[in-house]
Amino acid sequence: SQTIHQWPATLVQPVGSPLSLECTVEGTSNPNLYWYRQAAGRGLQLLFYSVGIGQISSEVPQNLSASRPQDRQFILSSKKLLLSDSGFYLCAWNSAGELFFGEGSRLTVL
Template sequence: SQTIHQWPATLVQPVGSPLSLECTVEGTSNPNLYWYRQAAGRGLQLLFYSVGIGQISSEVPQNLSASRPQDRQFILSSKKLLLSDSGFYLCAWSAPNGDTFGSGTRLTVV
């Protein structure tokens, strides 16, 4: 069966520090992968998606970047975090009958 792993679950980082969130998928090959951000009490905002290794599409201009170094690995990064980067970050992949989400990373920038 397909599973998606996301870590860490919780992260507190100071303003100006770097960020690296990792997402891996098991049980499938060449998945379409996505990074979303969810602000408190709001829906999910698509940040990046990737259809293959090295292929990244950005939906929203921001302080973040994404990379896909391997088929089943998707990384969300920032060189210098801003307070506004705080939120709940979710990785997802497209399954035939709906998209499956990871458990999320709650990021607090202080």
């Protein structure tokens, strides 16, 4: 069966520090992968999606970047975090139109 792993689950980082969130998918090949962010009181905002290795599409201009070095690995990064980067980050993959989510990473930037 397909599973999606995301880590770390919780992160507290100072402003200006780097970020790396990692997501891996098991049990499927060549999945479409997504990074969403959920700020307090807001819905899920699509940040990046990837249809294959090295293929990244950005939905909104921001301080973050994404990479897909392997078929089932999707990484969200930042070189210098801002306060506004705080939020709940969710990795997801799409199967037949349904999104399956990882457990999420809660990032607090102080």
